[in-house]
Amino acid sequence: MRKVLVISDIHLRSNKRNIIGLDPLKQFLEALSHGLKKHPDAEHMILIGDMTHSGHISEYELLKEATNSYKIPITFMFGNHDNRSNFTKVFPDVSLTSEGHLQKKIVLGNDVLFCLDTLNSDPHSEREHEGKLCEKRLKWLEQELIQVKNKRVSIFTHHPPHNIGFPGMDKIKLSNSADLFNIIKKYQNIKHIFSGHIHRSISGTTNNIGFTIFKSTCHQMPMDLLSVGSSLSVAEPAAYGIVLFDDQSIIAHTEDYQIALLADASNEDAMPDKL
Ligand SMILES: [Fe+2]
């Protein structure tokens, strides 16, 4: 069984600025150390977008410092809160497509994971909150898919390419999702779509493909299916994803590591030698 960790919506801020009272850097560092301690056998870690809150260079520098010596290979992905040019200034060695997009193919045995760049801007221009895959990015995907017809494929996007039932977030999903599904429907070997952006654990099927959305390591989306806002936030426990691949299945777990940390602490307190 092969294992990949997925960290979503880190929203790093510099100068110790918080988000609804939460410290994004502290919570990210807790996720990193928990992931490494509990899952040293993970072959890869994917940061599935909104790595920073404002796309500032100082925020990417925090990200670099936090991940520099991490012992699991990392793939970086953009979300609507990221900034292309600032990211590439701080991470000049991260490879981009020939058109400058942050898209990557990860091969894990019989599984191929395509990490797509849904940030709605050409390289080096301003961001929009809804996602988009331009013709160049879609063409890259199709050219890669043709080469892995014998593999099982998973797609990773920051913006979900489908509705999830939160009106405010459905307005800023992947705007041209029909273009993506026009490609996906030609390839029966595409089995699952993983996304972030919503800041809540959600799963289901769309266009006959399974999907999973992971919580943020910082603030979460409240369970509110009526409000039209896209920045609703609540300090529910943070989580990261653990995806397992075996011959039969793609299995998505969510690890609410802040609950786990509390449980670990109380178990230690309960040990007889501590009495
Ligand atoms: Fe986010």
Ligand SMILES: [Fe+2]
């Ligand atoms: Fe987002």
